[in-house]
Amino acid sequence: MIVADKKREQIIDGAIKRFIHFGIGKTTMNDIAEDLSVSKPSLYYYFPDKKHLIIGVIERVFHDFFELIKKKYNPDQPLEDILFNTIDVRNTFFQKYYMLRITEGIPDLLNDDVIKDKLKALKGSEKEFFAEIFSRAKEKREIEHEDTAHVAELYLESLMGLCTMCIMETGKDLFPDKKAFNRMTLKQKNLTTIFVRGLRCAD
Amino acid sequence: MIVADKKREQIIDGAIKRFIHFGIGKTTMNDIAEDLSVSKPSLYYYFPDKKHLIIGVIERVFHDFFELIKKKYNPDQPLEDILFNTIDVRNTFFQKYYMLRITEGIPDLLNDDVIKDKLKALKGSEKEFFAEIFSRAKEKREIEHEDTAHVAELYLESLMGLCTMCIMETGKDLFPDKKAFNRMTLKQKNLTTIFVRGLRCAD
DNA sequence: TTTTGACTAAAATATTAAAAAAGTCAGAAA
DNA sequence: TTTCTGACTTTTTTAATATTTTAGTCAAAA
Numbered sequence: 001m002i003v004a005d006k007k008r009e010q011i012i013d014g015a016i017k018r019f020i021h022f023g024i025g026k027t028t029m030n031d032i033a034e035d036l037s038v039s040k041p042s043l044y045y046y047f048p049d050k051k052h053l054i055i056g057v058i059e060r061v062f063h064d065f066f067e068l069i070k071k072k073y074n075p076d077q078p079l080e081d082i083l084f085n086t087i088d089v090r091n092t093f094f095q096k097y098y099m100l101r102i103t104e105g106i107p108d109l110l111n112d113d114v115i116k117d118k119l120k121a122l123k124g125s126e127k128e129f130f131a132e133i134f135s136r137a138k139e140k141r142e143i144e145h146e147d148t149a150h151v152a153e154l155y156l157e158s159l160m161g162l163c164t165m166c167i168m169e170t171g172k173d174l175f176p177d178k179k180a181f182n183r184m185t186l187k188q189k190n191l192t193t194i195f196v197r198g199l200r201c202a203d
Numbered sequence: 204m205i206v207a208d209k210k211r212e213q214i215i216d217g218a219i220k221r222f223i224h225f226g227i228g229k230t231t232m233n234d235i236a237e238d239l240s241v242s243k244p245s246l247y248y249y250f251p252d253k254k255h256l257i258i259g260v261i262e263r264v265f266h267d268f269f270e271l272i273k274k275k276y277n278p279d280q281p282l283e284d285i286l287f288n289t290i291d292v293r294n295t296f297f298q299k300y301y302m303l304r305i306t307e308g309i310p311d312l313l314n315d316d317v318i319k320d321k322l323k324a325l326k327g328s329e330k331e332f333f334a335e336i337f338s339r340a341k342e343k344r345e346i347e348h349e350d351t352a353h354v355a356e357l358y359l360e361s362l363m364g365l366c367t368m369c370i371m372e373t374g375k376d377l378f379p380d381k382k383a384f385n386r387m388t389l390k391q392k393n394l395t396t397i398f399v400r401g402l403r404c405a406d
Numbered sequence: 407t408t409t410t411g412a413c414t415a416a417a418a419t420a421t422t423a424a425a426a427a428a429g430t431c432a433g434a435a436a
Numbered sequence: 437t438t439t440c441t442g443a444c445t446t447t448t449t450t451a452a453t454a455t456t457t458t459a460g461t462c463a464a465a466a
Contacts, residue, residue, distance in 0.1 A: 190353075195397055
């Protein structure tokens with residue numbers, strides 16, 4: 001049982017390596033099998049199909065992301081510092097796993113209901129995490145705003161929006177270079193500063 | 204001279220009608236010519252090629268946009284009201300000309316340098332307009348923040364980011380429905396409220 | 407229970423032919 | 437001289453097809 005899970009994780013490891021290097025679309029099940037020196041049917045013993053292997057990869061990346069983001073979270077810090085840290089973790093992951101770009105990969109991978117639901121759920125988890133950050137800041141009287149869940153969603157979406165704008169500026173499928181990447185991070189932090197300040201004043 | 208310009212504008216009118224209805228990609232020069240009951244070479248008398256006709260359309264849409272946005276601008280209003288108005292105008296235009304979607308239309312229309320520069324310049328004009336709004340609010344002591352140009356850029360990009368998030372949520376090429384559209388507008392306004400409040404407090 | 411070689415079915419890719427659209431030009435109309 | 441057109445050429449898209457690649461299966465071995 002534990003051995004089986006271990007093997008499963010190894011396959012996911014191998015898949016991630018290939019995906020990062022060549023993208024999901026240009027990675028075949030054979031590629032992954034060869035990298036791991038096993039046969040293709042072995043892969044299909046652990047995953048019903050390629051889609052579920054991709055889901056496994058997504059789950060893994062997000063799991064690691066949440067792990068790190070929670071590890072770095074210290075409720076005693078000022079809200080702005082907490083959010084700055086989170087932005088850094090977010091963007092580190094974004095940079096590391098940019099090549100995964102679920103958007104492209106396979107023709108309509110993003111249109112698949114199972115994957116859409118998965119991503120939605122994970123995005124929901126992130127929202128919840130941010131809602132907790134804002135809630136605690138409210139308890140500490142750092143901010144004054146009723147609906148922390150709503151504020152968290154707005155904030156997170158604004159961050160993601162700035163990220164998307166950066167990608168579009170760079171040109172869809174090119175990797176944003178160091179400079180553009182840093183510019184984006186700076187914008188996110190500048191927005192954070194103003195945003196947090198805006199939450200401090202009472203309604 | 205004036206007559207020639209008039210004809211040019213008529214061609215742009217016709218092109219816009221077609222573009223809105225069928226999209227840029229599925230509109231041919233013949234379609235536009237037929238609509239106007241003229242021959243195709245007539246079009247080429249006023250525009251060197253299709254690209255420049257498209258540029259004419261873009262210039263026209265943005266011209267009308269700036270016209271209206273400036274008309275509605277009343278510096279005596281509170282900053283938040285001004286921004287709310289601008290959001291409404293922005294989104295009305297977005298909705299009206301959504302079908303233009305330069306992004307798709309022709310294979311790599313957005314990769315064309317001339318069009319990219321044009322859009323960049325127009326985006327720059329919008330930035331300047333927002334910078335002026337923030338500058339005047341600063342003069343009126345409504346906000347306290349040094350670099351109004353920088354703040355304007357950050358604000359505008361955040362708005363556009365939220366818009367892009369909405370489009371991606373809806374599913375790339377479907378038209379965002381009334382509900383999603385209103386949700387987006389609301390998010391933009393909520394962000395505006397917090398943003399403006401954040402600018403009020405001193406650094 | 408886990409793994410594999412040899413297989414089939416489905417999908418992506420390359421090739422080519424046909425159609426449609428962009429763009430040109432000599433000359434007519436205003 | 438300026439504006440416009442019918443008839444044309446060239447370039448791009450699209451459609452059809454053959455070819456290759458890849459996903460996924462299965463009986464049997466480890």
